[in-house]
Amino acid sequence: MSILIIAFEGIEGSGRTAHLEAVKRYLEKKGYGVVIMGLQMSKLIGDRIAQVKKDIIFERRTLFLAYVTDLADQLENYIKPSLDAGFIALADGYVLTLESWGLVRGLEREWMEDVLSVFPKPTLSFTLISSPEEIIKRIIKKRGYLDPLSTGIDLCIKDDIYTAYESYINRFQEALISLSNKENIIHTDREFEEVNKEIVMRIDQLTS
């Protein structure tokens, strides 16, 4: 069986994890083995990125390469062996999410694409887009507050964290949309079930 990766691309709060989890349950019910990968989830360097992020927030290239290393470790040591065994991999953030992160921080698109060219192309890719209002509400519900480190504070130093975040989300999602195929874009500021149905329909086409 060839490598089967389904990527969920989007900013934090776009519904990446929730939709990935729903698809995981769906696929498992249908009898598929599923493995999950995602940003900052590697054994090699995932925890360390979380620890040092605030110290290297202006070292964009370093942070980008750290994220790439993190993804590569998961792919090589965990995902590839599972795919060989017939599993489907679901990625909670993949190359487009990373590239969007870099684009809004001024990293060169060509350089990033060269670096990322070593990763296998996902079989199916969903670009999840939502309104800043909705995204911010989801994050506050989940964490209880807006974490300055994930709000793109290195880009938008503004009077208040809400406005900073709003403007960061807009820039990030503009970048992500510009990188994505139109037919892969899914708007998640709707009923969860409705969005899930749309995603599952696409996956059914693939697995049937």
Added chain:
Amino acid sequence: MKKGVLIAFEGIDGSGKSSQASLLKDWIEMKRDAYLTEWNSSEWIHDIIKEAKKKDLLTPLTFSLIHATDFADRYERYILPMLKSGFVVICDRYIYTAYVRDTVRGVKLDWVKKLYSFAIKPDVTFYIRVQPEVALERIKKSKRKIKPQEAGADIFPGLPPEEGFLKYQTLIVEMYDKIAKDENFVIIDGNKTPKEIQMEIRKVVGEYIDNSV
């Protein structure tokens, strides 16, 4: 934009380049601000690399990427700001170390070059060239053990350290020789005495420093 001078040292383990880099720094510091940075020395990554090598967790690709991350950290944090503010920055190993080590592990040179394309090219790159046999003799004389990474333990597992060292470092020398011309290496005969080598280096560097002020 750049006011400083960037000097790189390349060569196999045991070639003497680290001593030369450090001697050069002392000399430059008498007249200019100088900074010396070593390969694989980012404060927050080098211990992960060390641990991962020990546990054999790295594949050729992650070996390449994690060293690039280490380099980028030192580049963004130290090398670039220092060059912009006029320092003479001396690198004990620079991107060419990645070129040779990554390709010896099977990663494509083209890709590695692109990975490091953000890094400015040095004003001078000294390649201290010695045969692996000579480097091995030096290490033995200094009574220190051959480190697993010097013996390419990840690509030649199971070989006795000395044999691994010769085999691995021979591949590295071949790669260095292959890229030497394209990358404008100043090739230094590492069989000369350390003093002779340092004099040769200072002669070349002296011109750059005088012209860059």
